[in-house]
Amino acid sequence: xxxxxxxxxxxxxxxxxxxxxxxxxxxxxxxxxxxxxxxxxxxxxxxxxxxxxxxxxxxxxxxxxxxxxxxxxxxxxxxxxxxxxxxxxxxxxxxxxxxxxxxxxxxxxxxxxxxxxxxxxxxxxxxxxxxxxxxxxxxxxxxxxxxxxxxxxxxxxxxxxxxxxxxxxxxxxxxxxxxxxxxxxxxxxxxxxxxxxxxxxxxxxxxxxxxxxxxxxxxxxxxxxxxxxxxxxxxxxxxxxxxxxxxxxxxxxxxxxxxxxxxxxxxxxxxxxxxxxxxxxxxxxxxxxxxxxxxxxxxxxxxxxxxxxxxxxxxxxxxxxxxxxxxxxxxxxxxxxxxxxxxxxxxxxxxxxxxxxxxxxxxxxxxxxxxxxxxx
Amino acid sequence: xxxxxxxxxxxxxxxxxxxxxxxxxxxxxxxxxxxxxxxxxxxxxxxxxxxxxxxxxxxxxxxxxxxxxxxxxxxxxxxxxxxxxxxxxxxxxxxxxxxxxxxxxxxxxxxxxxxxxxxxxxxxxxxxxxxxxxxxxxxxxxxxxxxxxxxxxxxxxxxxxxxxxxxxxxxxxxxxxxxxxxxxxxxxxxxxxxxxxxxxxxxxxxxxxxxxxxxxxxxxxxxxxxxxxxxxxxxxxxxxxxxxxxxxxxxxxxxxxxxxxxxxxxxxxxxxxxxxxxxxxxxxxxxxxxxxxxxxxxxxxxxxxxx
Numbered sequence: 001x002x003x004x005x006x007x008x009x010x011x012x013x014x015x016x017x018x019x020x021x022x023x024x025x026x027x028x029x030x031x032x033x034x035x036x037x038x039x040x041x042x043x044x045x046x047x048x049x050x051x052x053x054x055x056x057x058x059x060x061x062x063x064x065x066x067x068x069x070x071x072x073x074x075x076x077x078x079x080x081x082x083x084x085x086x087x088x089x090x091x092x093x094x095x096x097x098x099x100x101x102x103x104x105x106x107x108x109x110x111x112x113x114x115x116x117x118x119x120x121x122x123x124x125x126x127x128x129x130x131x132x133x134x135x136x137x138x139x140x141x142x143x144x145x146x147x148x149x150x151x152x153x154x155x156x157x158x159x160x161x162x163x164x165x166x167x168x169x170x171x172x173x174x175x176x177x178x179x180x181x182x183x184x185x186x187x188x189x190x191x192x193x194x195x196x197x198x199x200x201x202x203x204x205x206x207x208x209x210x211x212x213x214x215x216x217x218x219x220x221x222x223x224x225x226x227x228x229x230x231x232x233x234x235x236x237x238x239x240x241x242x243x244x245x246x247x248x249x250x251x252x253x254x255x256x257x258x259x260x261x262x263x264x265x266x267x268x269x270x271x272x273x274x275x276x277x278x279x280x281x282x283x284x285x286x287x288x289x290x291x292x293x294x295x296x297x298x299x300x301x302x303x304x305x306x307x308x309x310x311x312x313x314x315x316x317x318x319x320x321x322x323x324x325x326x327x328x329x330x331x332x333x334x335x336x337x338x339x340x341x342x343x344x345x346x347x348x349x350x351x352x353x354x355x356x357x358x359x360x361x362x363x364x365x366x367x368x369x370x371x372x373x374x375x376x
Numbered sequence: 377x378x379x380x381x382x383x384x385x386x387x388x389x390x391x392x393x394x395x396x397x398x399x400x401x402x403x404x405x406x407x408x409x410x411x412x413x414x415x416x417x418x419x420x421x422x423x424x425x426x427x428x429x430x431x432x433x434x435x436x437x438x439x440x441x442x443x444x445x446x447x448x449x450x451x452x453x454x455x456x457x458x459x460x461x462x463x464x465x466x467x468x469x470x471x472x473x474x475x476x477x478x479x480x481x482x483x484x485x486x487x488x489x490x491x492x493x494x495x496x497x498x499x500x501x502x503x504x505x506x507x508x509x510x511x512x513x514x515x516x517x518x519x520x521x522x523x524x525x526x527x528x529x530x531x532x533x534x535x536x537x538x539x540x541x542x543x544x545x546x547x548x549x550x551x552x553x554x555x556x557x558x559x560x561x562x563x564x565x566x567x568x569x570x571x572x573x574x575x576x577x578x579x580x581x582x583x584x585x586x587x588x589x590x591x592x593x594x595x596x597x598x599x600x601x602x603x604x605x606x607x608x609x610x611x612x613x614x615x616x617x618x619x620x621x622x623x624x625x626x627x628x629x630x631x632x633x634x635x636x637x638x639x640x641x642x643x644x645x646x647x648x649x650x651x652x653x654x655x656x657x658x659x660x661x662x663x664x665x666x667x668x669x670x671x672x673x674x675x676x677x678x679x680x681x682x683x
Contacts (some may be wrong), residue, residue, distance in 0.1 A: 041507075045507035049506065236603060299594035
C-alpha cells in the first residue's frame with residue numbers, strides 16, 4: 001500500500017470515528033472547546049456582535065500567551081436570536097458535543113434561564129456576561145454570571161437618589177424578565193430608604209413612542225425618574241421627555257452606559273445618572289490596554305457590554321487554565337466557582353462560593369455636556 | 377373624577393392623535409396594495425424601513441431640505457416597490473387562466489413570498505447597517521417643540537398630519553378621478569374582466585405597487601425623524617398596527633383605515649392613563665376582535681370576498 005493511501009485510510013477512520021460520536025483521546029494540538037451563545041441576528045444582534053468581538057480579543061491574547069499549558073482554546077459561537085427556544089436548542093447542541101467543556105451566554109436573562117435548564121441537567125458550567133435576573137443563578141449550581149444583579153445595583157442607586165434629595169420617584173421599565181426584576185428591586189429598596197414610588201410603567205420591547213407613558217409620569221409629578229431599559233430605548237425616551245418638557249432628574253440602570261446613548265440622544269441625555277462597573281476613563285493598565293486594543297481592532301470604543309463579555313471570557317479561560325488540559329466539565333465548574341479576585345476590566349471579580357454571585361465595585365456616573373463623567 | 381380632564385388628559389389625546397397619524401401614514405400605502413389590489417403584501421414594513429434608511433443616507437450625505445429628503449425616499453420606495461412586485465408577486469401571477477386567477481392558493485402564495493422578501497431585506501439591512509439604531513443628525517429631527525399653552529406639539533406632528541392629508545386626498549383623487557385609478561379599481565374588482573376590456577393588468581399592478589410603496593417610504597422617513605429612531609426592525613410594529621387599522625376600516629377603504637388608525641392611536645394613548653402601557657397592544661387587538669365580531673365587513677367596508 002502506498003503511503004498516500006495509508007494516510008487516506010487513517011483519515012477516513014478518524015472521520016468515521018468522529019461521525020459515530022466517538023471521542024478519540026485529544027492530541028496536544030486539539031484545542032479545548034467552549035460554546036458561546038448570543039444573539040447574532042434579530043433585534044439584539046448588535047449586542048451579540050459586541051460580545052463576539054470582545055471574546056475574540058480576549059481569546060487571541062490567551063492563546064498567544066500559551067493557552068492551557070500549551071493547548072489552545074477555541075470558542076464555538078451560536079446565534080440564539082434572543083429567542084428562548086433557540087437558546088435551548090443551542091444548549092442541547094453544546095451539551096451533546098463531548099469536547100465542549102463549558103458554555104458562555106446568553107444575552108438576556110430570559111434566554112439564559114431557558115438554556116440554563118439544559119446546562120443544569122447535563123452538568124455543564126454556564127457563565128453569562130449579562131443575565132442579571134436574580135433567579136438566574138438559582139437555576140442550579142452550574143450557573144454563573146459576570147454582572148452585578150439588579151438586587152445589588154437597584155439598592156445602590158436607590159440610596160444614591162435619596163442622598164441627592166428626591167423623595168418620590170416614577171419608574172419606567174421595559175417589560176421583560178430583566179426589566180421587571182430591575183424595577184421591583186429598585187422600588188423595594190427605594191421604599192426601604194424612606195422614599196415613595198409614584199408608579200411603575202412597563203412598556204413592551206420594541207416600543208419607541210414613550211409620549212403617553214411620559215405624560216402619565218408627568219401627571220404624578222415625581223421628584224425623579226428611574227429608567228430600567230437599554231440605551232437605544234432610553235435615547236428615544238429621553239428625547240421625547242425633553243420634547244414634552246418633563247424636567248425631573250433622571251437616574252437609570254447601568255445598561256444605559258454606552259457611548260451610543262450620547263450619539264443617539266444628543267442634548268436630551270445630559271444629566272442622566274447611573275451606576276456602572278466599567279469606566280473606560282479608568283487609568284488602570286488593564287482597562288487602558290483593553291480600550292486601546294478594542295479601538296484598534298474594531299474602530300469604536302468598547303462599552304459596558306463589551307467589557308462584561310471580555311471579562312466573562314477571561315474568567316472562563318482562567319478557570320480552564322486552572323483546571324488543566326485534561327479537565328472534565330465538573331472540574332471546570334469547580335475551578336470557575338473558585339474564582340477570586342480576577343483582575344478584569346470591570347473591577348476585581350470574585351464568585352461567592354455558595355450563591356455564585358459576583359462581587360464588584362460600582363462607580364457613579366453622570367452625562368455632562370455630551371460626555372460620561374465619574375462623580376466623586 | 378372631574379380633575380382628570382385636565383391639561384395632561386388633553387396632552388394624552390394629542391399623543392394619541394399623533395400616534396394614530398403615524399399608523400395612518402403607514403396604513404394608507406398598505407391599504408392601497410393590500411386592500412384595494414387584494415394581494416397579500418407583508419413586505420410593506422420593510423419598504424417603510426427602506427424609505428427611512430434612504431432618507432437618512434441622503435441627510436447624512438448632503439443635508440438637503442426636508443422636501444427633497446421625502447421625495448428621494450419616495451423615489452427609492454417606488455423603485456423598491458417595483459422590485460418587490462417583480463420578485464415576490466409576478467412569478468406567482470404567471471398563469472392567467474381563470475382557475476388560477478380565482479385560486480385562493482395562488483393568492484395566498486404571495487403571503488409567503490412577500491414574507492420571504494421582507495425577512496431577507498431586513499436581515500440584509502442588519503448585515504450592512506447593523507441592528508443598532510442609526511445616529512440621526514440632531515438638526516434633522518422633527519422634534520422641534522411648538523408649545524400651545526400647557527400642551528406640546530412638535531413640527532413632526534404637523535408634517536405627519538400634512539402628509540396624511542395630502543396622501544389621503546391625493547389617493548382619493550387618483551382612485552376616483554383618473555384613468556390609472558379607474559384601472560386600479562377595475563383590476564381590483566375583476567382581473568379577467570379588466571383584461572377583457574383592454575387594461576394592461578401587469579402595468580396597473582406595477583403602478584399600484586410603485587405608488588403604495590412610495591407612500592410607505594415617505595411614512596418611514598417622516599416617522600423615523602419624528603420618533604428619533606431609524607433601525608432595520610422599525611417597520612414591524614407600525615406594520616402590524618396599520619394592518620389592524622386596515623382590517624378595522626374594512627380592507628378596501630382608505631379613509632376607513634385612516635379613521636381606524638386615529639381611533640387606535642387615541643385609545644392606546646388614553647388607555648395608558650388607566651392601565652399599564654405594557655398592555656396597550658391588547659387595546660389594538662381587542663378593538664380588532666370586537667370589530668370583526670360586530671362588523672365583519674369592517675367599520676367602513678362593503679361586502680366582498682377576501683382571502
